Amino acid sequence: MTIAAEKLEVIRQQVQDHLDHAEQHHLTPERERQLIAQITARLQQENAVLVAHYYTAPAIQALAEETGGCVSDSLEMARFGHDHAADTLIVAGVKFMGETAKILTPEKRVLMPTLEATCSLDLGCPIEEFAAFCDEHPDRQVVVYANTSAAVKARADWVVTSSIALNVAEHLADQGHKIIWAPDRHLGDYVRRQTGADILMWDGACIVHEEFKARGIADLKRVYPDAAVLVHPESPASVLELADRVGSTTQIIQSAVEMPNERFIVATDQGIFYKLQQQAPDKDFIIAPTAGNGATCRSCANCPWMAMNELETLATVFDRADNEIFVDPAVGEQAMVPLRRMLDFAATLKR
Ligand code: SF4
Numbered sequence: 001m002t003i004a005a006e007k008l009e010v011i012r013q014q015v016q017d018h019l020d021h022a023e024q025h026h027l028t029p030e031r032e033r034q035l036i037a038q039i040t041a042r043l044q045q046e047n048a049v050l051v052a053h054y055y056t057a058p059a060i061q062a063l064a065e066e067t068g069g070c071v072s073d074s075l076e077m078a079r080f081g082h083d084h085a086a087d088t089l090i091v092a093g094v095k096f097m098g099e100t101a102k103i104l105t106p107e108k109r110v111l112m113p114t115l116e117a118t119c120s121l122d123l124g125c126p127i128e129e130f131a132a133f134c135d136e137h138p139d140r141q142v143v144v145y146a147n148t149s150a151a152v153k154a155r156a157d158w159v160v161t162s163s164i165a166l167n168v169a170e171h172l173a174d175q176g177h178k179i180i181w182a183p184d185r186h187l188g189d190y191v192r193r194q195t196g197a198d199i200l201m202w203d204g205a206c207i208v209h210e211e212f213k214a215r216g217i218a219d220l221k222r223v224y225p226d227a228a229v230l231v232h233p234e235s236p237a238s239v240l241e242l243a244d245r246v247g248s249t250t251q252i253i254q255s256a257v258e259m260p261n262e263r264f265i266v267a268t269d270q271g272i273f274y275k276l277q278q279q280a281p282d283k284d285f286i287i288a289p290t291a292g293n294g295a296t297c298r299s300c301a302n303c304p305w306m307a308m309n310e311l312e313t314l315a316t317v318f319d320r321a322d323n324e325i326f327v328d329p330a331v332g333e334q335a336m337v338p339l340r341r342m343l344d345f346a347a348t349l350k351r
Pocket residue numbers: 055094118119120121147206207208209234269303304305306
């Protein structure tokens with residue numbers, strides 16, 4: 001077992017303990033109302049804004065919207081936080097999202113409900129091993145996914161999100177560049193097949209998307225032949241082959257709105273159902289089957305780290321000393337280079 005895999009096992013156990021604890025502590029509707037009122041008041045007092053990812057709990061997404069914050073993917077969360085007038089950003093998501101917000105907006109205070117909320121892709125790409133890997137291949141452009149630490153971003157030439165991964169790879173391939181792709185091997189494999197780019201892959205994966213199973217989706221398609229299959233590209237190739245559309249979280253939501261189908265089988269974290277149902281209220285959404293009880297991740301189709309964002313931890317977010325995001329200014333400055341390159345490139349696509 002590699003160091004990264006050992007670390008992942010330890011953290012997976014911590015996450016499971018957290019989920020077991022959460023299962024036993026369901027909030028009553030009255031308690032939920034109290035917490036929401038408390039958080040809303042503190043956001044105003046502190047001139048803070050809540051920025052939440054699509055994979056967080058519905059109550060947190062609703063609270064972000066009701067208090068003038070945003071619910072989005074990691075790139076849009078960072079952009080929103082950067083442009084907003086608040087002094088403090090409360091990032092409900094996983095740690096790399098808080099770090100990205102801090103890199104883009106170093107003058108603001110960035111707090112998270114818990115800094116233990118991480119990501120298997122980030123954990124599986126420690127900077128020392130990754131930097132050594134890059135050093136062995138100096139002829140390649142280093143492209144890293146947003147789901148990485150600030151230090152890994154600082155070592156990269158490009159940062160990408162799933163929404164522009166194909167465009168960036170095409171752009172680099174057109175210029176004759178060879179690529180190192182990290183950390184998600186499924187996304188990298190998809191990009192390689194779609195663009196024909198020369199890609200050397202880092203071996204990482206998302207423990208949530210990796211559990212979707214092609215066989216289960218094919219069985220479900222037989223029951224609902226009219227359903228369109230929407231798949232996030234962190235899923236295995238066998239699952240992508242069954243997709244009517246492959247796309248980022250935002251692209252999945254757009255597809256559900258635009259496509260004429262009335263029913264969708266969705267292969268991504270089920271937190272996205274809040275937005276899907278909000279944006280396409282007359283349509284039906286079914287979560288794609290996972291490996292079930294035998295899976296390595298007990299909380300399949302529900303990221304265990306995203307689930308650590310709870311109303312109770314959010315209610316104390318201003319009062320603790322263990323939940324502020326700090327990024328070494330030199331690392332932040334270096335990471336800003338590929339992040340800025342991504343934002344500028346994304347802006348050219350919109351024109
Ligand atoms: S769903 Fe996967 S990629 Fe997203 S934060 Fe969780 S572990 Fe990371």
